[in-house]
Amino acid sequence: MSxxxxxFARLKKEGRAAFVPFITAGDPDMETSFAILSKLxxxxxxxxxxxxxxxxxxxxxxxxxxxxxxxxxxxxxxxKVLEMVxxxxxxxxxxxxxxxxxxxxxxxxxxxxxxxxVAGAGVDGLIVVDLPVEEDEVLRVxxxxxxxxxxxxxxxxxxxxxxxRVLDGAGGYLYYVSVAGVTGTKSGPEDAVRAAIARxxxxxxxxxxxxxxxxxxxxxxxxxxxxxxxxVGSAIVSKIADNLGKPRAAIIAxxxxxxxxxxxxxxxxxxxxxxx
Amino acid sequence: xxxxxxxxxxxxxxGGHFGAYGxxxxxxxxxxxxxxxxxAYEAAKKDPAFHAELTDLLTHYAGRESPLYFAERxxxxxxxxxxxxxxxxxxxxxxxxxxxxxxxxxxxxxxGKTRIIAETGAGSHGVATAxxxxxxxxxxxxxxxxxxxxxxxxxxxxMRLLGAEVRGxxxxxxxxxxxxxxxxxxxxxxxxxxxxxIGSVVGPHPYPAMVRDFQTVIGNETRAQMLEREGRLxxxxxxxxxxxxxxxxxxxPFVDDVAVEIHGVEAAGEGVDSPRHAATLSMGSPxxxxxxxxxxxxxxxxxxxxxHSISAGLDYPGVGPEHSWLKDMGRVKYHxxxxxxxxxxxxxxxxxxxxxxxxxxxxxxxxxIKIAPQMRPDQIIAICxxxxxxxxxxxxxxxxxxxx
Numbered sequence: 001m002s003x004x005x006x007x008f009a010r011l012k013k014e015g016r017a018a019f020v021p022f023i024t025a026g027d028p029d030m031e032t033s034f035a036i037l038s039k040l041x042x043x044x045x046x047x048x049x050x051x052x053x054x055x056x057x058x059x060x061x062x063x064x065x066x067x068x069x070x071x072x073x074x075x076x077x078x079x080k081v082l083e084m085v086x087x088x089x090x091x092x093x094x095x096x097x098x099x100x101x102x103x104x105x106x107x108x109x110x111x112x113x114x115x116x117x118v119a120g121a122g123v124d125g126l127i128v129v130d131l132p133v134e135e136d137e138v139l140r141v142x143x144x145x146x147x148x149x150x151x152x153x154x155x156x157x158x159x160x161x162x163x164x165r166v167l168d169g170a171g172g173y174l175y176y177v178s179v180a181g182v183t184g185t186k187s188g189p190e191d192a193v194r195a196a197i198a199r200x201x202x203x204x205x206x207x208x209x210x211x212x213x214x215x216x217x218x219x220x221x222x223x224x225x226x227x228x229x230x231x232v233g234s235a236i237v238s239k240i241a242d243n244l245g246k247p248r249a250a251i252i253a254x255x256x257x258x259x260x261x262x263x264x265x266x267x268x269x270x271x272x273x274x275x276x
Numbered sequence: 277x278x279x280x281x282x283x284x285x286x287x288x289x290x291g292g293h294f295g296a297y298g299x300x301x302x303x304x305x306x307x308x309x310x311x312x313x314x315x316a317y318e319a320a321k322k323d324p325a326f327h328a329e330l331t332d333l334l335t336h337y338a339g340r341e342s343p344l345y346f347a348e349r350x351x352x353x354x355x356x357x358x359x360x361x362x363x364x365x366x367x368x369x370x371x372x373x374x375x376x377x378x379x380x381x382x383x384x385x386x387x388g389k390t391r392i393i394a395e396t397g398a399g400s401h402g403v404a405t406a407x408x409x410x411x412x413x414x415x416x417x418x419x420x421x422x423x424x425x426x427x428x429x430x431x432x433x434x435m436r437l438l439g440a441e442v443r444g445x446x447x448x449x450x451x452x453x454x455x456x457x458x459x460x461x462x463x464x465x466x467x468x469x470x471x472x473x474i475g476s477v478v479g480p481h482p483y484p485a486m487v488r489d490f491q492t493v494i495g496n497e498t499r500a501q502m503l504e505r506e507g508r509l510x511x512x513x514x515x516x517x518x519x520x521x522x523x524x525x526x527x528x529p530f531v532d533d534v535a536v537e538i539h540g541v542e543a544a545g546e547g548v549d550s551p552r553h554a555a556t557l558s559m560g561s562p563x564x565x566x567x568x569x570x571x572x573x574x575x576x577x578x579x580x581x582x583x584h585s586i587s588a589g590l591d592y593p594g595v596g597p598e599h600s601w602l603k604d605m606g607r608v609k610y611h612x613x614x615x616x617x618x619x620x621x622x623x624x625x626x627x628x629x630x631x632x633x634x635x636x637x638x639x640x641x642x643x644x645i646k647i648a649p650q651m652r653p654d655q656i657i658a659i660c661x662x663x664x665x666x667x668x669x670x671x672x673x674x675x676x677x678x679x680x
Contacts, residue, residue, distance in 0.1 A: 055448070056565060056566075058303075058457040058460045059305075061461070078577055103301055104572070104579075104580070106578070107563055108574060130301045133304075133307070135299055155304050157308045157467055158308065162307070162308055177305060180305050180467045181464055181465035185465070
């Protein structure tokens with residue numbers, strides 16, 4: 001089984017949800033970013049979403065936008081993102097790493113070469129924000145051939161017919177976007193998220209993680225009680241922004257402290273299947 | 277892939293592709309909206325009532341048809357081909373943009389949307405959007421880069437006067453690309469009630485085809501007017517290309533006329549050899565931005581490079597996907613002119629014809645200034661004069677070192 005499937009199967013057995021932190025590779029610089037990445041598992045990360053910085057992150061709110069700009073300014077590139085994963089795999093062979101970003105840098109890299117190189121680096125999944133079902137075959141097919149899952153989104157605008165289409169060819173897990181909007185603003189109303197997860201569960205066995213707007217341990221616990229995973233991005237990269245200028249060790253410590261708090265409450269929340 | 281088709285007018289395909297370009301590269305949250313828009317537009321296209329209402333507005337509100345004017349003194353001055361100007365500058369709001377915003381707001385109403393958003397560069401599209409929003413009593417928010425707000429102050433005031441909220445965008449180079457990012461962010465957060473009126477032939481399908489369809493009134497009129505005036509088609513049709521909506525509107529009715537040469541004119545800014553230009557088709561490479569695959573100014577890592585042009589309306593690192601296809605097919609030739617050449621053309625047309633062109637349109641005029649003298653007096657050029665230059669007088673005065 002793949003690292004992703006292994007992880008979600010193990011967590012299901014343990015009756016808890018995955019904690020999935022997001023950081024942008026290279027934010028605020030390559031070295032600090034790698035230090036954070038390598039310590040995320042011991043702070044409670046079950047799956048890591050690693051952002052590939054892009055100049056025009058149009059689905060992201062101010063926090064992730066700023067994070068992306070910091071990384072680019074620090075010299076992050078696609079090659080450096082992959083090197084970072086390779087280096088991570090030397091110290092961690094079990095925690096799944098999912099690269100998240102926009103299509104153009106992948107397009108520029110070449111989809112076939114990209115699929116090959118991410119697999120070689122030890123990447124487990126890809127989330128490409130602006131590559132919907134209609135367009136993702138060009139990446140999904142070569143990635144799948146390399147054993148890398150392309151993770152798809154379900155959103156508040158996804159109706160039943162669309163859900164069927166999204167599930168056809170979906171791999172790894174599903175990313176439920178809790179609210180129609182950009183990252184880091186508000187989270188969706190709990191009832192709506194619960195109903196959406198129930199609808200997804202009725203249609204697939206793929207794990208369903210929830211992201212967008214989850215900032216506090218309290219919110220993470222509420223989502224963890226319903227979903228198979230909790231994604232937190234903006235709150236974590238904001239922690240980096242808030243501590244810029246401090247010594248590297250302090251930035252790392254702040255980020256890991258927040259991660260531990262979020263992971264702790266995610267793991268403590270009993271994970272009751274909605275449709276069980 | 278590069279087989280020449282029987283017609284250049286059949287695209288896009290069902291997925292919104294012009295050859296390898298176009299498509300629908302948007303976040304999943306927006307996909308159902310984009311698909312709903314496509315359905316609504318297909319239905320509207322087949323509805324005579326939609327066309328009747330649009331034609332009525334174009335005639336009585338926008339002031340169409342616009343004249344095809346023989347630029348006698350410019351022709352004599354350049355001493356070559358006869359030059360005609362398609363006077364889109366005489367439309368209500370002063371540019372071709374109103375052709376598109378009228379079409380889209382009718383569609384918004386058909387879809388029951390109650391709020392309008394748009395991006396704008398020079399402000400022409402913002403004004404044209406604020407205008408139709410006022411006309412139909414819908415609240416309207418316009419996203420505009422802070423740099424563009426500074427260099428297009430009169431248009432910012434116009435939009436506010438028309439009742440629109442103008443939101444300054446402070447990310448990136450604070451120009452059109454960044455305003456587009458912000459408009460997309462607004463759209464994804466307001467999916468229930470909001471219609472996004474895109475200002476050019478860019479964005480996810482169906483926008484490039486839909487905006488083109490609304491703008492082909494330019495070329496259709498030009499064709500008929502030219503046949504009436506000269507009894508034949510022009511030898512050369514030309515227009516400036518930023519996103520490319522006035523250009524595709526002008527070109528599309530001529531693309532199957534093999535004897536008609538077609539030139540798109542991009543902004544070379546400070547020169548295509550400098551890092552400061554907006555010549556996407558001339559200097560860029562295929563990439564994906566704002567919903568479509570098309571030529572793009574980008575670095576080797578796929579990061580988008582900021583464009584530069586003295587003209588805020590051409591200051592965009594992307595271009596409409598149909599232009600990318602027409603370029604690859606060789607049907608349209610794309611040239612570029614510098615800020616300096618556009619300024620000279622701006623002044624020349626003002627002095628010789630009493631017509632102050634938009635800086636965008638001045639790029640097309642500048643191209644003609646270069647090539648008309650090499651053509652014979654019995655040859656004919658039709659330029660799309662996409663807008664008027666009132667909005668640009670401050671920035672032109674500044675560039676010419678004059679204080680107002």
